[in-house]
Amino acid sequence: MKVRFMFFALCLVTLLAIVACAPTAQPTAAPAQPTPASAQPTTASGGATKPFRVALLMPSAKNDLSFSQSMYDALVNVQNEMGKDKFEFVYSENMFNVSDAAAAIRDYANKGYDLIIGHGSQYGASLADIAPDFPNQSFAWGTAVDTFESKGIKNIFAYTVASDQGGYVEGVMAAALSKSGTVGYIGPLPVGDGKLTGDGFVAGAKATKPDIKAQTVFVNSFSDVAAASQAAQTQIASGADALAGTSQNMVGAVSVAKDKNVLWFGNDVDQSSLAPNIVVSSQVYDWTLAIKGIMNNIAQGKRGGEVFTLTLENGGLRMVNNPAFKLPDDVKALQDNTIKGIIDGSIKTGVQ
Template sequence: MKNTIKLFSLLLITVLLVAGCTQAAPPVEEPEVSDQPLRVAIVTPSSMNDLAFSQSISDAMQALQKEMGEGKLEYVYSENMFVVDDAAAAIRSYAQQGFDIILAHGSQYGSSVQEIAPDFTNTVFACGTTVDTFDMPNVHASETASDEGGFVNGVMAALLTETKVIGVVGPIETGDAKLYIDGFAAGVKSVDPEIDVRVTYIGSFSDVALAAEAATTHLSAGADVLTGSAQMVIGAIGKAKEAGAYWFGTQADQTSFAPDVVVASQVYHWEVILREIFALRQDGVLGGETFAATLDNGGQVIKINPDLDLGQDVLDEAKRVIQEIIDQTISIP
């Protein structure tokens, strides 16, 4: 009995010694999951419901907010920032407030971003439409291949015109507006080189009255189809509606403004690009990338008005051209 007690005591001492000499396993660190929403600030040159450039970014943010779920994405915006100095002040203010990402939605804001971004190295700045990141580690750039949708719209316009005169109302000859207009003209000419494509750049992104005046001039010259790019085209669409002339839109779906004449709109889906920018930030990449919205990646979509009787031949040709652009079997001049 005494031997048993001694043996038990020795075993107990041994266990205690081993336990005392053995280091406890370090606690497993759970990865930090932030419950804070992603905070995005947007600066736009026009109203967020302009049926054009600014609305396209508004629609994208609403889509992403719904996609990411409640409380995951917050955004604020400063609209109608036609004056670049005012836009620069808004961009700097948002950076000072600690927003995670600032979208400078307009190529005219590039110089402001170039000046402000170095002062806020932990903030993501995204500038569009442009391909220039200014070689800065916290600046992304984005553009749209708007000549693609322009080409598709031009093909349909050529098939629908009866007078063989088509009018184009442009803002300033730059950026996605010029790309769209050049692509549109190329699409028309690919169907019928004899069609007269009359292009007018009014020198402004915002002058609705001047856009209406340019549209009236085209209609007086016999145009029965019109198109145009940028925020001021509301004036031109109004004139197309009055005259019963077909209209082709870009940037946002413009059907609701004139459902009797809007044939199709090239719609920008910026969410395709913004998803990548958000994901890169999560991975610690704050800038240096250039993105493009295309028909192939879904960053651009041709929205055809289902209530217009266009004829199956027009619809089939549009579908064919879209697919050939995606397949890169069509080269847009």
């Protein structure tokens, strides 16, 4: 009797868990139902009748107001431009766990998607493992600069972002707006664009006011909202009155900044909606450029090996100011000049 009850209970719990988790684990078709796996993978040049089919894996939700959303928005852009009959995409959210993601990547590859994007720097090893088995399809990942060509793999693209540029612009503006003489950056981990943005922010602040205190803190997590909030409290308690931050858990930091009426500079996407009174400006990643670049390569028969970098110059990076925030004219001019300087090369962020 007891064993039967235990078995029943375990089944119940497992069922509940599966039911609850199902929407996150199953791929979601964005435009239409994914067509059944075709024997021959289609390519962009494979004729006008066959759409270009993309599968996207994201670490968090497509509307996280952060990194995942930046790529989702780009695919929607491309689709709106090309039409749903020419560009189809499907996506899987909350794929932070690499082994889950690897299974999904292989699954999408088996289904014949032309391009499979692992949107996160944690997916590289899985792609390098899987891509050689599907030489007629392409894979892409970022932020990263390694296409694994050195390992003889020819069908992986990489994309990255010179986020030190936007970070620099934010640092310049933060220093100009700061009354306390202290500004702060909150990052997830000291790697990739999380580090680049922070280094740019510090460099920009110092370039504007050499005696400014620019404090950097990393919370060692992309998802821990409470840690981000605690980091913001620490920054504010130590005197910072203008903050910048990257990654999806920064909503916790914005919340504290809003509460304490401290300025905020967003990254990845336009974060004005989070706190219209305090968000000054956001560095927006527009991956449309990278997606189009990859598609051009594939159309010419090149399935990988290229790295795409978003910059202010090529338009992949944009500074989007919050219309609800009254930016003083002199700071606006400073922002414009800094962007212009970075684009024409007269200003270097000095970040490696």
